[in-house]
Amino acid sequence: MSEILDDIIARYREKDGNVIFLLQETQEALGYIPEEAVGYFSKKLEIPSSRFFGVVTFYSQFHLKPRGKNIISVCCGTACHVKGGSKIADRVLRDLALSAEGETTEDGKFTFEIVRCVGACSIAPVVLVNNRAYAEMSADGTSKILREIKKKESDESK
Amino acid sequence: MVKVTIDGKTATVPEGITVLDAAKRLHITIPTLCHHPKLSPFGGCRLCLVEIKGVPRPVTSCTTPVADGMEATTTSPNLENLRRTVLELVLSDHPNDCMVCERAGDCTLQELAYSYGIRENRFEGERRTYAKRDGNPFIERDMEKCIMCGRCVKVCEEVEGVGAIDFAYRGFKSKICPPFERDLDCEFCGQCVAVCPTGALTGKLWKQKGRQKDVREVETTCGYCGCGCNLTLHVKGNEVTRVDSKAETLNEGWLCVKGRFGYSFIGSTERLTTPLIRREGKLEPASWDEALDYVAGRLKGIKEEHGSDALAGLSSARCTNEENYLFQKLIRAAIGTNNVDHCARY
């Protein structure tokens, strides 16, 4: 890990970098922000860890735990909300047997997130599956997509 | 210098100071909670809102610089209503346990609730609940009582230069904590405790040691390093129950871990409480007369046998000037030698 982090630090020093840049790069490289990475940056750059933690927990982009293999994001922006986005969200929770938004399934295959507007309001409600947008989705349609991914996953593991 | 009018009183004040400071010069008190004169302005509690002529909405006096010709009003039904609302909101997310709180009587929030007479609260709802956990022996962190004024964060960063804590999360869930919500790991100077306006940060050593009644406060000078910080000892009965320092002292009220929390040795059960004389190789209790006569007799005997220069005194950089003076006077005038030194040589 330290090689990856050293590389990020080098680029940070090159640019007029900041803590957010470091964290974005770390998340890009590692998928989340491990505590050890923060400790490493803090020591190397003499920036208190508390500042990193403050920034990580402020911005919704950052995650302190590894996320699932597939990210299911249900948009609950205004347009999606008025067109039933929350029903889709309820369905995903049920299908993945999760209790709250932001959780990852035990097998690490899925993370479910609610996002606040992805800027695709004219095709609401929108569901993002691994960053691909699905237009005018329904609860049933979402269930179908989840079934397909699950099937693919189990085929792969065979 | 600029001319400002606050609540009808006009004054000429230096450019760049805040409306709050200008009001202070005019002896006008504006309630504050997050403001601390030695820390950078924050503007979070919103209690110090004032109305300024020509500005459409109330502004925080702690952040707004004065301008020439400015006319400010610090109290009006609208402002008082806003302050009341703010206080009620803060109290709606604050444990109602002043009766057991270590800060009771020394708490800005309690003081404000009292002066605004807030008994009934229009607002109710979820309160932040945190499991108390902090493995350090000095600072009690009861974050349910935290009002997010940020003074502790700022003092740690701006004064102490450490940054052991910071704001984390956001909105209603925001809290002030060490990184990754671990136990506090810092210099334990307790500056954060000193600036906390509520019972969120208190000294662990203070616990159940006494409230205001019967506590005497005595000014003295710290007995540790050479900085010579001014301390206020809180004393109840024959026990020091708390140490802090006043903001107007040379050390500006700031202390280090030893000065602020390193006082319990005074009451240690291991203190020497009686003179000891070595008898048959063992140190045994003796009366003062016995001990003093013995000491004087032996010193006198050695002096008579070997001369004054066979004796020496070693004094301490931790004793007072007067004691040191008397000590060397004893060695020089009573024993008659210049064999006297102290450890400051090192």
Next chain:
Amino acid sequence: MNQSEENKKKVIVRVCIGTGGLAAGGKEVIEAFKKAIADFCVDIDLDFTCHYQKVGCRGFCARDVLVDVVDGDTSVTYQGIKPDIAKRIVEEHLIKGEPVKEWLIDDSYHAFHAKQLKILLKDCGTIDPEDIHAYVKVGGYDAIKKILSSMIPEDVIAEIKASGIRGRGGAGFPTGVKWEACRKAPGDVKYIVCNADEGDPGAFMDRSIIEGNPHSVIEGMMIAAYAVGSNLGYVYIRAEYPAAVDRLKLAMAQAHEMGYLGNNLFGSGFSFDLRIKLGAGAFVCGEETALIASIEGERGMPRAKPPFPVQKGLWGKPTVINNVETLSNIPYIIRNGAAWYSSIGTEKSKGTKVFALTGKVKNTGLIEVPMGIRLGEIIYDIGGGIIGDKKFKAVQTGGPSGGCIPAELLDTPVDYESLGRVGSIIGSGGMVVLDETNCMVNIAKFFLEFTQAESCGKCVPCRIGTKRLLEILDRITKGLGREGDIELLEGLCAGVKSASLCGLGQTAPNPILSTLKYFRSEYETHIREKKCPAKVCKDLLTYSIIDAACTGCGACKRACPAGAISGEKKKPHRIDPEMCIKCGACFDTCKFASVDRE
């Protein structure tokens, strides 16, 4: 390629790959065209070569994927194209010269455009955003060249002031005045920041502009920089907009290559460069001072104003922050003159405004209209009315900071002052249409959930006040509302509005206040009768089966996730109210309208 290939005529296939276009399969459509052509090539020697042009959002997202086929001077537009239709278009249109009638745009397309006035969006849907030459060809970078060769900064500011343009980010502050203040602020180092942290739910115009015409934003920033005396700009853009970020990066690289960014531009001695900062997901960073904190790498907590950013902004230096749409307007104003621009719009609100028209209207999409157009015109003429011809209830403008405007005020002109008067704002331009099936208490609660979750937590009224507002709304929608709750809401709204530190808190109560103003009875029904007139609030609903209508098909029983429905085949079924979780699955599933929701 042989000589004959080069002599062949060129046919352009232009495909929308904005977010809407992509989601509808824009990329797949292009691939399908390519494949179809290749397939035909095997058998036939085609008399044309086909060129593909990817363009940004063209606005009419409801009809995506939109495809133009340009053959010489004639251009034909198709709508709703899926990959499997490409082959037919190639065969019938490109080879045989017969446009495929059933996929051609229809009247709704024309109606959608009739009342629009496209300045920014005109180039947005036609030029290739990934090619700087496309922008240059339509006059791009002429404005900055003109300025550098013939105008002093003060002239530029005067021109912008004369145009009357006001900030498109929400508050509507006159842009020229802002620039002037920054110009006059003491200091050698100044910054231009483009706020592309479009966080309002229901708004996507900034994203579309950057995706569709990134150079117009860059040129706008250059002009602003020249006017205020800055040499460095930042674009603060949401990391959630990866396509826009990539477009912008590409545009910057091309501008560098062409010498449009960097030192001594066009030999004028003026230097300007740009940096991108990715927002990390915090709505509050749309607020100027929070945005500054975020660029500095801090938590995005707003700072007290004054000092304003034009006096003390980024790293303490004078800073102008303009949003994407504002900056994108600037080159057009310079090119066509302030007089031209100020001839559009109303007395105090000049020019056009881009709106994201969404919700329950038939024609959703991105529209650009002259200031002063009436709300009704947008919803009925451009938007084509309500889906399913349901009853219009309200239009929500300005996102979480805005309000809901009811049917009786559809004549309101869309400009800063008029919308303000009816309790809403233009904001960044979200416009969500609500119909009779939307509950206004629920809508207010939705927005409060949003603002509450996005509150930075710095100031008390916003941190705790919005939480308490949300809790009161929540109990009302759950049937636990009490007498006095409405007054309590009003009182607290007033407090949060005037005591909060930044725009987020100051405007957070607006959705409550405007719904209370126009739909108070809905609140009262929730509180007193414990009923939700729009039948949205789950806890206030009961589901039952109308025996007479039930055919006993069993569909509802299968759909019910709670196992609350029982009944024999072909006999009327029953819902156990104790077990029902009120998810509405039975209601949605029943083909015979035999599930009653009350």
Next chain:
Amino acid sequence: MAGLATVFGSGAMTNSIPEIVNNDLIFVIGSNTTETHPIIGLKMKKAFRKGAKLIVADPRRIDLVRFADLWLRQKPGTDVALLNSMMHVILRESLEDNEFIANHAEGFEQFRASLAEFTPEVGEKITGVPKAKIREAAVLYANAERAAIYYTMGMTQHTHGTDNVFSIANLALMTGNLGRESVGVNPLRGQNNVQGASDMACAPDVLPGYQKVDALQVRERFEKEWGVVLPGKAGLTATEMTEAALNGSLKAMYIMGENPVLSDPDMRHTVKALKNLEFLVVQDIFLTETAALADVVLPASSFAEKDGTFTNTERRVQRVRKVLTPPGDAREDSWIIAEISKRLGYEMKYHAMEDVMQEIGRLWPAMAGISYSRIEKRGLQWPCPTSDHPGTPYLFKGGFPRGKGRFTTVPYRPSAELPDGEYPFLLSTGRQLFQYHTGTMTRKTSAIEAIAGGRPYVEIHPDDAARLHIADGQKITVSSRRGSIEIAARITERPLEGMVFIPFHFTEAAANVLTNTALDPVCKIPEFKVCAVKIEVS
């Protein structure tokens, strides 16, 4: 402190603590200020926030390095070479203050010649600090408007400690960085009343107020006040007392509030000396390692149990107030002294503690203006000759007490005991934030013990640890020619490679078992900061 007194005629901080915030350049050499003087550290941090530059010269990566614009990591014991080569640069680049030198200093020409050999190249070779950094530091310091130097035991606890102080004084004189507000040379005194104990002449060669015992008129004034005939021959320094005890010429000692067993170098040596005495009296608040060797132990008072004054490092005399009665039969130290004196036939008659202060004022003019009533709220800084004098925040405003400041030629001398094949590591000792001195107070404070107690450690560089296969926290044996201790390793980049550091507070693994008794020839300060040790993995 003798060094500064020789050069200027007075040996104390030239400036006061509140002046620190207005420094625009702070040069910290041989002082771990934020840990040993935390509140002075805060003032420095305030200055940094206001834009002050910081040069740190320290072999260890101390906490202050975080704030430093320039960190000079000299090898321990090479300070003279470092400072001399800085001065070489200043002269080479003509950055010296010729006007100041002409008006306020003497011996410059001779001194100038002595610097010729200390080129930055030579400096780099001796100190290990890159020559470019030496130059940068010299230029920064010489060009600053309000530059002040701060140092502590990292400078003085060497066999060439006085030389180090001379070098600092030379640097300040050469650049005219003296005699102004926020400009000067500041030895930070390590303990609450080091300044006071020195002022009060618990020292063998002077009477209170630094008045020489061998000066007849001085003695006469004291004899008149005290009513006795005083000895005119200087006595033994503390380190000489240890030797005298060992050789049998010293028979008895009275030790008040001091714990030499733990604080003196070569612990076995010290214990042997004290055991060799015929009679030892120790007066303290706890049964210290030293008290345990005594024939008589007298229970005394803590600072909260007595009235009086302390003089802090900036010469500020401040009140100490009695708030508690001492526990059990413990007594105030002054009472004990007076009782012994009486029994020796010399009665000390004072009605109140303030009488003592007045007597001091009669004998030492610099304190004549200080009375308890004047320092009720805020202390006064001596010199304060009259009752309406406001005290003296910074020294040498109009010149030096001895007339002109004196340049002293200082050759570079290596430390007495340097690493060799047998003892390959260099040991340095010092303090840490949580503990204080021999721990008499802090180690009896349960909260501090909980966080930092009972865990003595030796700081060792990661590369050395790796080479010796030492894990963090592992017990290792550190030995010198004088003794050996077992102690946990703390692997950290704070010390240089080849160097180890042990805080001296802990009796369980006392650093002073290892240290060298070699003394500075002038000040008789032992070389706590440099000795040679070896490390073995137990």
